[in-house]
Amino acid sequence: MKRFEKDFSESTHQVSISILIGGAAGLGVGTLEKILSDAFKSSGYYVFCTKEFMSRVRGGSNTTLIRIANFALQAPCWEVDIAVALDALAVEHMKDRYTKSTLLFVDESFSEKDFSTISVAMKESAKKFGSARYVNTYMAGVLFGVFQLEKITLLRSIEKYFQDEEINKEVAELGYETGQKIENITLPKLPNIDIKEVQKLHLMDGTTACGFGFLAGGCNMITAYPMSPSTGVLNFMASMTKEFDISLEQSEDEIASLMMTLGGWYGGARAMTSTSGGGFALMGEALSLSGMTETPAVIYLAQRPGPATGLPTRSEQGDLNLALYSGHGPFPRVLLAPGSLEECINYGYLAFELADKYQIPVIVLSDQYLADTIMMIGDIDFSSYEQRRYTLKSAEDYERYADTANGISPRAIPGFGKGLICAVGDEHDERGQITEEYKMREQMVSKRRRKSDALLKEVIAPICKGDGEIAIIGWGSSRGVIAEALERLDDKRLSHVHFAWIHPLSFEQLRVLDKYKYKIVVENNADAAFADQLKLHDVDVNVKILQSNGFSFFADQLEGMIEESLKELS
Amino acid sequence: MKRFEKDFSESTHQVSISILIGGAAGLGVGTLEKILSDAFKSSGYYVFCTKEFMSRVRGGSNTTLIRIANFALQAPCWEVDIAVALDALAVEHMKDRYTKSTLLFVDESFSEKDFSTISVAMKESAKKFGSARYVNTYMAGVLFGVFQLEKITLLRSIEKYFQDEEINKEVAELGYETGQKIENITLPKLPNIDIKEVQKLHLMDGTTACGFGFLAGGCNMITAYPMSPSTGVLNFMASMTKEFDISLEQSEDEIASLMMTLGGWYGGARAMTSTSGGGFALMGEALSLSGMTETPAVIYLAQRPGPATGLPTRSEQGDLNLALYSGHGPFPRVLLAPGSLEECINYGYLAFELADKYQIPVIVLSDQYLADTIMMIGDIDFSSYEQRRYTLKSAEDYERYADTANGISPRAIPGFGKGLICAVGDEHDERGQITEEYKMREQMVSKRRRKSDALLKEVIAPICKGDGEIAIIGWGSSRGVIAEALERLDDKRLSHVHFAWIHPLSFEQLRVLDKYKYKIVVENNADAAFADQLKLHDVDVNVKILQSNGFSFFADQLEGMIEESLKELS
Amino acid sequence: MSHLFDRENVDVAWCPGCGNFGILKLIKEVLEELKVEKNNTVIVSGIGQAAKTPYYVDTNMFGVLHGRALPAATGIKMANPELMVIAEGGDGDMYGEGGNHFIHTIRRNVNIVHIVHNNMVYGLTKGQASPTSQKGFETKVQVNGVINEPFNPLAVALSLRAGFVSRVNIGNAEHAKGVLKAAFMHHGYALVDIFQPCVIFNKTNTYQWFKDNTYALDENHDSNDFNAALQKAFEVMPMPLGVLYQNKNSVVTFEEQIRKSDAKSLYFITHDVSRLQNLFDSY
Amino acid sequence: MSHLFDRENVDVAWCPGCGNFGILKLIKEVLEELKVEKNNTVIVSGIGQAAKTPYYVDTNMFGVLHGRALPAATGIKMANPELMVIAEGGDGDMYGEGGNHFIHTIRRNVNIVHIVHNNMVYGLTKGQASPTSQKGFETKVQVNGVINEPFNPLAVALSLRAGFVSRVNIGNAEHAKGVLKAAFMHHGYALVDIFQPCVIFNKTNTYQWFKDNTYALDENHDSNDFNAALQKAFEVMPMPLGVLYQNKNSVVTFEEQIRKSDAKSLYFITHDVSRLQNLFDSY
Ligand SMILES: Cc1ncc(C[n+]2csc(CCOP(=O)(O)OP(=O)(O)O)c2C)c(N)n1
Ligand SMILES: Cc1ncc(C[n+]2csc(CCOP(=O)(O)OP(=O)(O)O)c2C)c(N)n1
Numbered sequence A, B: 001m002k003r004f005e006k007d008f009s010e011s012t013h014q015v016s017i018s019i020l021i022g023g024a025a026g027l028g029v030g031t032l033e034k035i036l037s038d039a040f041k042s043s044g045y046y047v048f049c050t051k052e053f054m055s056r057v058r059g060g061s062n063t064t065l066i067r068i069a070n071f072a073l074q075a076p077c078w079e080v081d082i083a084v085a086l087d088a089l090a091v092e093h094m095k096d097r098y099t100k101s102t103l104l105f106v107d108e109s110f111s112e113k114d115f116s117t118i119s120v121a122m123k124e125s126a127k128k129f130g131s132a133r134y135v136n137t138y139m140a141g142v143l144f145g146v147f148q149l150e151k152i153t154l155l156r157s158i159e160k161y162f163q164d165e166e167i168n169k170e171v172a173e174l175g176y177e178t179g180q181k182i183e184n185i186t187l188p189k190l191p192n193i194d195i196k197e198v199q200k201l202h203l204m205d206g207t208t209a210c211g212f213g214f215l216a217g218g219c220n221m222i223t224a225y226p227m228s229p230s231t232g233v234l235n236f237m238a239s240m241t242k243e244f245d246i247s248l249e250q251s252e253d254e255i256a257s258l259m260m261t262l263g264g265w266y267g268g269a270r271a272m273t274s275t276s277g278g279g280f281a282l283m284g285e286a287l288s289l290s291g292m293t294e295t296p297a298v299i300y301l302a303q304r305p306g307p308a309t310g311l312p313t314r315s316e317q318g319d320l321n322l323a324l325y326s327g328h329g330p331f332p333r334v335l336l337a338p339g340s341l342e343e344c345i346n347y348g349y350l351a352f353e354l355a356d357k358y359q360i361p362v363i364v365l366s367d368q369y370l371a372d373t374i375m376m377i378g379d380i381d382f383s384s385y386e387q388r389r390y391t392l393k394s395a396e397d398y399e400r401y402a403d404t405a406n407g408i409s410p411r412a413i414p415g416f417g418k419g420l421i422c423a424v425g426d427e428h429d430e431r432g433q434i435t436e437e438y439k440m441r442e443q444m445v446s447k448r449r450r451k452s453d454a455l456l457k458e459v460i461a462p463i464c465k466g467d468g469e470i471a472i473i474g475w476g477s478s479r480g481v482i483a484e485a486l487e488r489l490d491d492k493r494l495s496h497v498h499f500a501w502i503h504p505l506s507f508e509q510l511r512v513l514d515k516y517k518y519k520i521v522v523e524n525n526a527d528a529a530f531a532d533q534l535k536l537h538d539v540d541v542n543v544k545i546l547q548s549n550g551f552s553f554f555a556d557q558l559e560g561m562i563e564e565s566l567k568e569l570s
Numbered sequence C, D: 001m002s003h004l005f006d007r008e009n010v011d012v013a014w015c016p017g018c019g020n021f022g023i024l025k026l027i028k029e030v031l032e033e034l035k036v037e038k039n040n041t042v043i044v045s046g047i048g049q050a051a052k053t054p055y056y057v058d059t060n061m062f063g064v065l066h067g068r069a070l071p072a073a074t075g076i077k078m079a080n081p082e083l084m085v086i087a088e089g090g091d092g093d094m095y096g097e098g099g100n101h102f103i104h105t106i107r108r109n110v111n112i113v114h115i116v117h118n119n120m121v122y123g124l125t126k127g128q129a130s131p132t133s134q135k136g137f138e139t140k141v142q143v144n145g146v147i148n149e150p151f152n153p154l155a156v157a158l159s160l161r162a163g164f165v166s167r168v169n170i171g172n173a174e175h176a177k178g179v180l181k182a183a184f185m186h187h188g189y190a191l192v193d194i195f196q197p198c199v200i201f202n203k204t205n206t207y208q209w210f211k212d213n214t215y216a217l218d219e220n221h222d223s224n225d226f227n228a229a230l231q232k233a234f235e236v237m238p239m240p241l242g243v244l245y246q247n248k249n250s251v252v253t254f255e256e257q258i259r260k261s262d263a264k265s266l267y268f269i270t271h272d273v274s275r276l277q278n279l280f281d282s283y
């Protein structure tokens, strides 16, 4: 809270409050997140929510962080103003994130009194209504009461999300009254509100935004095997089968997922699969088939920490090298890593366009953090995304691998035209017969390489912000957190460089980075894979800020890390 | 022939002759290779044989190149002194490799007379003995006769390789007589011989040498799925189950191969699997499991051209990036790429030592060229390879992932000691229970990274030969061909740098390359993956000589390519 | 017989005498006799000798990876149910590497014809045991002979409630043709396991062996009777040939169920932008 | 009951009321009652809720990847046939992702106990259909309900000639214990498919449902009779519980056949250097 006012309010009168809610899986932390984010938004605040949770369905200790502010928020913070512990374990679990001024709401039965604890009768009150699981609604009420916000706003949000809304509303009202009455606590000052601006915005997580991007790209088929944190996209698309004509199947394994997707494109669909690192590691051979047969594919790869099963419900940007190099033999591919909801939509759309146009696999890199984080996004005009077709009706003498100047052979689909479509995973000649002729091999290697060259003209340059000589370089999901860390640092020397287009990189475009005297790369992984890519393109990195403990970066912590790393420069 | 004498004989009196034999699969080109290489060796010549063949069992057009010389040979050449066409297609297939002075042996029925063709009655003579398949023995006889070598030597070799040796000997004798009588041809001059030196040598292919290396390393279990060009090692180990106590199983797929291998190591074996690119691409997730659970693994990866099924029986060094980056999440691994028969044995042995000691996956990179090429090797003293054990008898309080200074936790196996062995693919604590504690995660990430650091002290530096300021850098199987190309060029400015230890590279060791003013990398692939690794270690490459047409490099062609590339320097 | 489905100018890569020639001929004849439209037909194959077949048949083809023909075929049917799709490959391809897809494709009842060339050996990789190799079969890898129970594709297919389960011997081409035709006409997944001698690497299971160890089912066998089929599936030496089982009740297929619309190709399906806009705006 | 196989100081990650608790208890009791030696026992598991079991049993364990417990278990037996090896996981783990290994492990007759927690749902990933989900089962992915034929593990195992095929319901723990014990005592591969209610994501196949839809086989069933077992395997509503089939003829196991020597651990096997030298020198 202190740190916070110092950093923002003085200069810009920006104020934010962070609320961390902890409890066992199954206690309704997720529901609380939904109600509160909706109610805060309706009250006119900018809202940002992110969660961290264990790989289990009940028990353990999970949290959700809700930040509200009078300015657009795009990052989590580690230290919190308010903490709500729905059970005893949560008090302990959240401990590292308390500051001296953190207000900790606990049940009256908890003995821990180290912090500025505020005891409320959450369990008791919930039980009064017949079930322990009303704790979450009760606490929603308490918080709203404490903030002295309009009760009716909260009740409306409850109506939206509960089937048994009446009783939940009663519980919330009781909480609200209790909250209003709490005394003798120094509450973080609520920011001013801007109802009009905020109400224009849409609240959704990265998963949903990616899903809309894929739909905008005309995705009409998805085949996938469940795997956290990618399953959200599969769920989203499944729900969309009720709205649109989409072929969907849960595959028996990830190899089948990608093979079905390839079959789909071959047959005329705009198909995709979704997975995470371990599942993607199984897709390598099929990815290579996409490259060789020049069959498009879109793969949504939501990263989580490895190796192996690692930390299945946590976050890391750890699969970049795998995405870059998986599959045997060289072939063109594109890697896109959106870092905001807008980018999720734009790059989700672009993935289908590029896959179709260049007949290549396109990998969209997300991660648990981006997938599960709820942010705000302005209006999007979907009529501006055209769902194109790059295929043609085949003529009788159609040759699938006709050699062309840019290496792209016109693609046709079976049953549409008079020609026959022969797509082949062995080395082949132009019509798609197997060949072992070394000159034909050279011709086809060159054809595929020319597609890589052609792709370079599509590359989207990184976004560079600020005029400082020190570039803080990030990619993908870290966009927002780096932005806030830099705002907090408010140091004229620092510029922000954000990459959403990850591969291929354009050597020429990267020369824009030569103007920075120092380069600091921020990656949520242990292998600094992106820094390696920069180095291969003659961009030398001075400092690498890496983290691979299962958390995404936090703006306040990153602020400190960058400060620390500046000392290494000289 | 001309070119050849110019290059070698003048200065060193080195003479070699290259014989290319072509014919359909099933015609016995392979048998001819066996008999002739054996007979030439017995006659006192250094021998080198390499083949290129199609992905089919009968028909098509394959060749084998047999080079004989009075000095140790270690590379193929493109242009040939003698060509033997066992069928009409072969005349065409070998065409690109004829020079003006090439002597082409064809059947009397062939009409093609463009070159210095020598017609012999191969079909007719074979038929005389009752079967067309005697053509190969007949031609062995002809060649021996043409060279005026001792007939008895050839007959002894025939005895070794044929069941129906008597009739084959008769056929050979007929051929021999015919050969002796051929007149009016300018034969390449046979080199002088050195029977004593040559007879000390052993003739074998890279597959066999690798196999002996693995056995020297104590390999007592192999689980694999057939895939060219790796199957040879599986066959070799299968034949060795008759000699040694080895557990062997053909798996249902490559995922099972590596998983069984991991099970084997967990259970106490020294286990390995063999595969090629496509199969390896399927093993990524299991590789990552090896990294996370710290279960050793040895993987023999015989490369062939991709993407996808590509050219299944041909050669390429195309899987380096995949071997480096496959599997999700970072973990230490070692890549070894032998480039001679001695290196096959040494690195095959080392693979097991390192896997066991560091509890990591070790990948031995071969390729179709190395696997199928027959070369000569001197005596090896197998008593110098100790089959060690790095495991201990567990105490009651044994913890599988005990944190240690160098990151290596003492490994124990079940049933051997009082402790329990809990190996886990999720992130874990020291005893092997699943954890999501971020501090424990950081500790384990650091433990695994320290193993990577520790590995650096094992790194074997590249072999640098020559004092020239231009380094010709190669890795793996290209060792011999680069060496001969440099000998042919005989240019004092050129040095040869050969890497057999591929990963991890030691930054310090690589500083030895800083002394070269120019660096030319030679890779049998299209993506210059090794040049990238050099760049990541601050070794900048001036020119890349790449080839990915399905053939390995040929010494004479490479000579020209290097000459060409020298023009690019300045 | 015309040569409607001959592909021009191809170099057939099989060994003289191989059973695959017979299968190739069989398929081309059946396609022609059933008046199948080339352009609406796709043969998907894996990798192996058997999997080379579609390179010699003049239809659309998708030559994928060893073991992976079935999911690719499924994907094609998901994209365009109107296409006639055949998945083809060897015993190693389909029952070894591709075993998991075999199981789950049957469970889905994808409307494809599944042709497996069963030579009880890995041909293209030069003679290792395949899942269907008989016990005792010696190879360079199985130096003491095969020890594992041979995979019984018919029994497994039945245990998964496949709607059409058949086996033929290419040595008996006329009989095989009738069965293959029935498979093409079946509505839903249809398995045709074809005994195919590999004259090079399988010196045990020869034309003669297959002849001696098989017999054709006759009208006494009721292919509508699941239990009878099950009994037949376990019969060995001799092994029954023919349609062991066909579920003649019209069972709904996979692709009939997963789509909102009817069988229209997804090529023609773009999403209504205003609906998309509304959905987004509701957040 | 003592707590010999309790693992100390563990946080069990299952939901209250989950059928997995019963299975955990069952396994610990059986291990204890059969006087199994901890140190010579390894539980290999994949990934999923079921696959967490070995973390709570005080034996050796190898926690591998989703779907991959069986080949790892096979590898362990190849390395050391003297170890008692259990492969454990969920229905998705073993019949979905791991389906190919399921088939081929049975064919090998590896001497392991194969325990599958069959809750007819993907638990850990929050409730998608599994291969054994019943038709019509609605989830967030199967929004219109499952359409595919449920995977019948018992029928498939029998079609592959598994030597021990059984199913139990953890709601009937006493009965389950007898069957599990028999599985441990069987010489060769033994499948125990355990019905296990997932109280969170499967509101259809509850304790009550399993009770209502199963019955225990009695002495009228001859588990030595393969055909009888086959009939039983296809019986539904109610589904039979117990040992459907056990091949009591002593069938030789995989690991008994592949090794030159007897069952000695490979840990103790190094190669004779002079023999190696001779072999090399013969080239
Ligand atoms: C992933 C992968 N593993 C292995 C191979 C090598 N391979 C090619 S064909 C084949 C087996 C061929 O046997 P089968 O499928 O029975 O076909 P056949 O040649 O007998 O017709 C194998 C193992 C491969 N191409 N890809
Ligand atoms: C390769 C891979 N794909 C997907 C996953 C995600 N995943 C974890 S558990 C699971 C399924 C769990 O279902 P089941 O095996 O039936 O076990 P249960 O949780 O129901 O006991 C899945 C799909 C994974 N870990 N690895």
Ligand code: SF4
Binding pocket: B057, B058, C013, C014, C015, C017, C018, C019, C020, C049, C119, C123, C124, C197, C198, C199, C200, C201
């Ligand atoms: S190897 Fe066997 S299966 Fe392959 S083409 Fe030759 S005979 Fe046929």
Ligand code: SF4
Binding pocket: A057, A058, D013, D014, D015, D017, D018, D019, D020, D049, D119, D123, D124, D197, D198, D199, D200, D201
């Ligand atoms: S989700 Fe289901 S299977 Fe998993 S622990 Fe909970 S009740 Fe058990």
Ligand SMILES: [Mg+2]
Binding pocket: C090, C091, C092, C117, C118, C119, C120, C121, C122, C123, C130
């Ligand atoms: Mg076969």
Ligand SMILES: [Mg+2]
Binding pocket: D090, D091, D092, D117, D118, D119, D120, D121, D122, D123, D130
């Ligand atoms: Mg389950």
